[in-house]
Amino acid sequence: MTISEIVKDILSKAEIKNIFFVACGGSRAACWPAKFFLETEAKHMATTLFTSNEFVHATPVSCNDHSIVVACSLRGTPETVEALRVGRERGAYTVAFTGDPAFLGDPDYALARAGKYMVPYRNSDKLSCLEGNSVKLFQFAVELLHQAEGYSGYQDVQKGLTVLDDVIAAARQKAGPLAQKFVNAYERKDTIYVIGSGPSFGTAYAFSICSLMEISWIHSPTVHAGEYFHGPFETTGPDLPVLLLKNEGATRALDERADRFLAQYDGGHQVLDAQELCMDAIPEKVRGYFNGFVLGSVLSDYLNLLGKARRHDRSVRRYMWQVAY
Amino acid sequence: MTISEIVKDILSKAEIKNIFFVACGGSRAACWPAKFFLETEAKHMATTLFTSNEFVHATPVSCNDHSIVVACSLRGTPETVEALRVGRERGAYTVAFTGDPAFLGDPDYALARAGKYMVPYRNSDKLSCLEGNSVKLFQFAVELLHQAEGYSGYQDVQKGLTVLDDVIAAARQKAGPLAQKFVNAYERKDTIYVIGSGPSFGTAYAFSICSLMEISWIHSPTVHAGEYFHGPFETTGPDLPVLLLKNEGATRALDERADRFLAQYDGGHQVLDAQELCMDAIPEKVRGYFNGFVLGSVLSDYLNLLGKARRHDRSVRRYMWQVAY
Structure with missing residues (x-):
């Protein structure tokens, strides 16, 4: 599924009230443009960015079947996989942004298997930045806002x-x-x-x-x-x-x-x-x-x-x- | 007005959907327990903590007449005063936590004048910590959650x-x-x-x-x-x-x-x-x-x-x- 199709599928099933980004270190930083965009532009959806293990151990009460949990990890960082599993257990729609196994990613698909939806990415100075995690996460955020609320930009x-x-x-x-x-x-x-x-x-x-x-x-x-x-x-x-x-x-x-x-x-x-x-x-x-x-x-x-x-x-x-x- | 009365007054006028804490440096850190509490426990209210000047220059679209902007500054830090003014302009309910003028606080009441409600505080190792900003901000958060959604704790x-x-x-x-x-x-x-x-x-x-x-x-x-x-x-x-x-x-x-x-x-x-x-x-x-x-x-x-x-x-x-x- 494309990013646009994933968003469409989620919105056909639930009214989304909040989005939790869960990731660690550089992957967490890669979520920043998406998080900043939604935090600034969304009228009705709340956005929070967690380091994965804090989401696991102090999961917000508001994470439920009106939530999306977006996780990002190149090779399936264990606490990020666990965060996505916790999100799924709460009934949230889970999206795994993870390294394309064909390109330095996770051969076990650990994060992909924990999520309902998957977006593979490839980070490299030698590839288009549109292939990388941060731009794809941002595209997801923009699609989500546009399909859910309409976004004039x-x-x-x-x-x-x-x-x-x-x-x-x-x-x-x-x-x-x-x-x-x-x-x-x-x-x-x-x-x-x-x-x-x-x-x-x-x-x-x-x-x-x-x-x-x-x-x-x-x-x-x-x-x-x-x-x-x-x-x-x-x-x-x-x-x-x-x-x-x-x-x-x-x-x-x-x-x-x-x-x-x-x-x-x-x-x-x-x-x-x-x-x-x-x-x-x-x-x-x-x-x-x-x-x-x-x-x-x-x-x-x-x-x-x-x-x-x-x-x-x-x-x-x-x-x-x-x-x- | 007591903290409980302020919360009651706000909730009698609007359904609150989000709370923005705006402050700088140590005052921003003082908001952390309140912010962490609401972020973890609130079912229906979103919480964000801003450094004041970022709130001024990148004000979220979601700040409106269903919002509370809570500002904290001992002596009326200019960008925190401005953040509260911006919040008020957006129609948000504004609460100024500011230093008691009788005790090392702001003699000009700059922050208090910018907000609709005011909570004075006194920070000192020699006073009860219940007089200080961080505990009062936390009490506000707990009152808000309890009155708005009910809180079992x-x-x-x-x-x-x-x-x-x-x-x-x-x-x-x-x-x-x-x-x-x-x-x-x-x-x-x-x-x-x-x-x-x-x-x-x-x-x-x-x-x-x-x-x-x-x-x-x-x-x-x-x-x-x-x-x-x-x-x-x-x-x-x-x-x-x-x-x-x-x-x-x-x-x-x-x-x-x-x-x-x-x-x-x-x-x-x-x-x-x-x-x-x-x-x-x-x-x-x-x-x-x-x-x-x-x-x-x-x-x-x-x-x-x-x-x-x-x-x-x-x-x-x-x-x-x-x-x-």
């Missing part, structure tokens, strides 16, 4: 998706020197802050916990640009390593405020600005929802360059997939 | 509140040596991770961004115990400074898993375990919702001891209240 989103690969290719080209500048400045640092907001807060979180902490073994507080001024900014000083993601769209004002402060009191902070990343081809009305895809793709190049500079291969792990945990 | 929560000050006093006494151990181990560290989950994730966040980053100028990634294994654990090694908060209740399994891993691969991590903090007097059915109040009060002593050891007065700031931002 629906056609604009489709236009945006059509040009997204080209936008990303141009953005990566344009940001190449910025990535090199970031790496030159920070390759020897042991702590790097990442600041984001709104649609790209999930991207900031993913860069912190996956690219920096997991893959590069660099400490990384993730700071919301709106929260920065209510605590975290007190550690700022000349040349504190900070990567600031600036959104195109609604919450840009928050990012700009952080940028102004950092320009005055840090001076060495690095800025990745979505407004400089060739996003004009995406219709303005919905452009903000695409921040995460564009910034995230560019940051993948940051990570690759950082790994080369630190001579730290991005596949090396101390614990993940190496020991029992 | 309502009487148990009241019993818990009755004994809470005694529990906290006993917990602080008992945790004194742990606080000293934490300070002895970490007073010279420049990075301390804080791990929490479920009801106490807000407490972990507050300790990171307020106690460590803002007040002590120590870098501090906040890590969810469920997310720890999906990225952040890769920086763990012998003697990485980590403070792990262990909950009493639903998500304890997540905290225990992190504890086991840290015991094996860190060894120097510090544990603050709510199960050791005299919470037995709180009825078991609702005990989990009290984790944040008990852990948070104990951590205030951690902060005081840390400040003394580092000769860093907890009132000193570089930027907050010192410069324009």
Whole structure:
């Protein structure tokens, strides 16, 4: 079934009142654009994003046969499989976004078997981003809103998706020197802050916990640009390593405020600005929802360059997939 | 009006479909127990917690005359005042939790004037915790759920509140040596991770961004115990400074898993375990919702001891209240 058919099938059976996204780590971050979109645009449906094991152990009373539980995991993370099973037990409609077994995914289909519906995905810098988890989750969210409530930006989103690969290719080209500048400045640092907001807060979180902490073994507080001024900014000083993601769209004002402060009191902070990343081809009305895809793709190049500079291969792990945990 | 009367008044006028908590930094963290409670227990009401300025710039479509916007700020943080104004403009019922002007609060009543209803509070280690923002916000959430949907744990929560000050006093006494151990181990560290989950994730966040980053100028990634294994654990090694908060209740399994891993691969991590903090007097059915109040009060002593050891007065700031931002 296509994403559109899955949504249609669910809505033919129930009035949906809430959507729970359940996933871990990078997969959880991949849910962010979908979650942010629904949280902002839905009139009648509530949206929550859980790390899977919290959903398992503190399942909301409101998860029932008017709910959709959307789970995402490349290779069937056990607690994500369990979260989907719990959702199904509660009577919710369960959708498994999981790695295509033909492409580095889960050969056991563990997550797919736990869910009623399945959407396979393939994440790779070398494939269209439309094949990846984050865009597919977003498409699901947009389809759901459009079919359930009607969404006036629906056609604009489709236009945006059509040009997204080209936008990303141009953005990566344009940001190449910025990535090199970031790496030159920070390759020897042991702590790097990442600041984001709104649609790209999930991207900031993913860069912190996956690219920096997991893959590069660099400490990384993730700071919301709106929260920065209510605590975290007190550690700022000349040349504190900070990567600031600036959104195109609604919450840009928050990012700009952080940028102004950092320009005055840090001076060495690095800025990745979505407004400089060739996003004009995406219709303005919905452009903000695409921040995460564009910034995230560019940051993948940051990570690759950082790994080369630190001579730290991005596949090396101390614990993940190496020991029992 | 009492909290109960405010809830009654709102429910006499509208069927409430969603609650938005809007606040910044420590005040945002103070909303966590209320937010976690409603998110877990409410059948028909959706709950979201925003940092105020994101609510201002990316206001959800679903905020309308079936909504409550609950704002919290000691002294009328401008973006929190603005968030409440935006909520009111959308037709939402607005409730301002703000510092009692007679007690270190906002003499201008800026937040109170922006809201339809007002709940004054007084935060101090020397007063009953029932006077503070976090418990009052939680009481509001419990009243709302009970009056709107009926809540079977309502009487148990009241019993818990009755004994809470005694529990906290006993917990602080008992945790004194742990606080000293934490300070002895970490007073010279420049990075301390804080791990929490479920009801106490807000407490972990507050300790990171307020106690460590803002007040002590120590870098501090906040890590969810469920997310720890999906990225952040890769920086763990012998003697990485980590403070792990262990909950009493639903998500304890997540905290225990992190504890086991840290015991094996860190060894120097510090544990603050709510199960050791005299919470037995709180009825078991609702005990989990009290984790944040008990852990948070104990951590205030951690902060005081840390400040003394580092000769860093907890009132000193570089930027907050010192410069324009």
